[in-house]
Amino acid sequence: xxxxxxxxxxxxxxxxxxxxxxxxxxxxxxxxxxxxxxxxxxxxxxxxxxxxxxxxxxxxxxxxxxxxxxxxxxxxxxxxxxxxxxxxxxxxxxxxxxxxxxxxxxxxxxxxxxxxxxxxxxxxxxxxxxxxxxxxxxxxxxxxxxxxxxxxxxxxxxxxxxxxxxxxxxxxxxxxxxxxxxxxxxxxxxxxxxxxxxxxxxxxxxxxxxxxxxxxxxxxxxxxxxxxxxxxxxxxxxxxxxxxxxxxxxxxxxxxxxxxxxxxxxxxxxxxxxxxxxxxxxxxxxxxxxxxxxxxxxxxxxxxxxxxxxxxxxxxxxxxx
Amino acid sequence: xxxxxxxxxxxxxxxxxxxxxxxxxxxxxxxxxxxxxxxxxxxxxxxxxxxxxxxxxxxxxxxxxxxxxxxxxxxxxxxxxxxxxxxxxxxxxxxxxxxxxxxxxxxxxxxxxxxxxxxxxxxxxxxxxxxxxxxxxxxxxxxxxxxxxxxxxxxxxxxxxxxxxxxxxxxxxxxxxxxxxxxxxxxxxxxxxxxxxxxxxxxxxxxxxxxxxxxxxxxxxxxxxxxxxxxxxxxxxxxxxxxxxxxxxxxxxxxxxxxxxxxxxxxxxxxxxxxxxxxxxxxxxxxxxxxxxxxxxxxxxxxxxxxxxxxxxxxxxxx
Numbered sequence: 004x005x006x007x008x009x010x011x012x013x014x015x016x017x018x019x020x021x022x023x024x025x026x027x028x029x030x031x032x033x034x035x036x037x038x039x040x041x042x043x044x045x046x047x048x049x050x051x052x053x054x055x056x057x058x059x060x061x062x063x064x065x066x067x068x069x070x071x072x073x074x075x076x077x078x079x080x081x082x083x084x085x086x087x088x089x090x091x092x093x094x095x096x097x098x099x100x101x102x103x104x105x106x107x108x109x110x111x112x113x114x115x116x117x118x119x120x121x122x123x124x125x126x127x128x129x130x131x132x133x134x135x136x137x138x139x140x141x142x143x144x145x146x147x148x149x150x151x152x153x154x155x156x157x158x159x160x161x162x163x164x165x166x167x168x169x170x171x172x173x174x175x176x177x178x179x180x181x182x183x184x185x186x187x188x189x190x191x192x193x194x195x196x197x198x199x200x201x202x203x204x205x206x207x208x209x210x211x212x213x214x215x216x217x218x219x220x221x222x223x224x225x226x227x228x229x230x231x232x233x234x235x236x237x238x239x240x241x242x243x244x245x246x247x248x249x250x251x252x253x254x255x256x257x258x259x260x261x262x263x264x265x266x267x268x269x270x271x272x273x274x275x276x277x278x279x280x281x282x283x284x285x286x287x288x289x290x291x292x293x294x295x296x297x298x299x300x301x302x303x304x305x306x307x308x309x310x311x312x313x314x315x316x317x318x319x320x321x322x323x324x
Numbered sequence: 325x326x327x328x329x330x331x332x333x334x335x336x337x338x339x340x341x342x343x344x345x346x347x348x349x350x351x352x353x354x355x356x357x358x359x360x361x362x363x364x365x366x367x368x369x370x371x372x373x374x375x376x377x378x379x380x381x382x383x384x385x386x387x388x389x390x391x392x393x394x395x396x397x398x399x400x401x402x403x404x405x406x407x408x409x410x411x412x413x414x415x416x417x418x419x420x421x422x423x424x425x426x427x428x429x430x431x432x433x434x435x436x437x438x439x440x441x442x443x444x445x446x447x448x449x450x451x452x453x454x455x456x457x458x459x460x461x462x463x464x465x466x467x468x469x470x471x472x473x474x475x476x477x478x479x480x481x482x483x484x485x486x487x488x489x490x491x492x493x494x495x496x497x498x499x500x501x502x503x504x505x506x507x508x509x510x511x512x513x514x515x516x517x518x519x520x521x522x523x524x525x526x527x528x529x530x531x532x533x534x535x536x537x538x539x540x541x542x543x544x545x546x547x548x549x550x551x552x553x554x555x556x557x558x559x560x561x562x563x564x565x566x567x568x569x570x571x572x573x574x575x576x577x578x579x580x581x582x583x584x585x586x587x588x589x590x591x592x593x594x595x596x597x598x599x600x601x602x603x604x605x606x607x608x609x610x611x612x613x614x615x616x617x618x619x620x621x622x623x624x625x626x627x628x629x630x631x632x633x634x635x636x637x638x639x640x641x642x643x
Contacts (some may be wrong), residue, residue: 302451305444
């Protein structure tokens, strides 16, 4: 069996990244500055979480595909970025952009396979569809391990490793980069879905597939296109993932919690909701990390997810009531 | 008891006698180590199918139940030096309680939401155990096996036999459920929960019952694992690999009949043992994943479905 430290590690790493000031290791005493620090970092982190959840927000939120393999696709994209950066010295963000078309085609193919085997046949698609994506996620995980090993991997770029100092506060530059890019990506996707013809078609297909069929459009092709977009976004998201922190093959397990938490909290398919939900998650994680230490970090997103599911399954900004 | 029932119990007793004979005749320890794992997966897969197969609720939380079983045993052993039987019974009780809690979750969640919630449960419990110093925290805990009891020569042989007993118990329960009103009710709510509710099937009670039974069996199966490995740590006790293995075994075997998960667990369990010994544990997980995806796409009814279809074809040709 694979050493199953995938879920424990990201929290630990995040604490390393947040580097507590000298003499303040472990759980810290509560103070206003610490809280402010945690909130600022949390907002930055939250925007990054929005970027990695966008694809799922489209594929699961709008298309109702039980895409448990989304985080595995994300980690796969990160490894592609790592490969391009490590081998050819390409800037990680540029590398993310380069693999975007590839991912788009990959997404088209993946949806076609899913549609032909499950959606088309109808009955019992739920159980088997979930098992299908779960299996895919594990296959990707193992393939990455076989190719790159179980060690953590990171990229090099001029903006990684530096930090901004504002008074007593220390903001890692890589988080700022992730924040800016993630924010832009979210806005772009939101604009695409609300302003362009194809984007509106995607939202229409989410609302009423039959009506679209009556209008003479082919809902399957629109959904395939949407799934392609959802996967293509992972190029940049994967680049951000590996910029923010080193990745390892089992990192996807922790991101199942984060991405589904964000998408469910956002209310399935709302882009602005995704951004807000992700910031809530980021701030919550950051505060808990500061107050209780890194060992509790992995549970936060899952606990929030469970809470939202139990109390308000339609999400905080739900499209369905 | 009808003829099938008598045959089943004769088979079960023969199986137990064979297992007991094995412990008396074979001196080499390796077969017991290997077979223990397969038996453990049979219990887990059969237990999973009670909820996942009959009721159609995909539980990714097998590792949560398994890990809770492991740590119930660890806690009882460390705190009171409880014997194995008490560890297993207590684990089953805790599992039943956890299953009850999970069952209440299904009140509002269906499909993917339920599945994701079970993953969430796994991680939350794992994190809590990681932060629980008494049972070793993240570093894990060493277990000293007590002296072995009479007819057995070694502790592993005893664990092997205990797990064989659990297999018989689990299969008997699954078989009973399948043939009783519980199984028919679960089948009905799997096909259409609303319609089942409307025609008077007590869907909520049935779902909770399925969760409780399934959870108790999974935890019981996990309890001896601490003594088997002589070591427990949260990241391996709660490893999601248990969830995917059990899911794969059940779906590959076929979930419409209790024999499905048994067949699936034996086939996949043996393949895994062979692969782990001969190649590597990564390839082993890869094969598992590929087989899961293949079966889900090509043979959705699993091995049992394939056998049934073959039988039907032959009968069709003869007629």
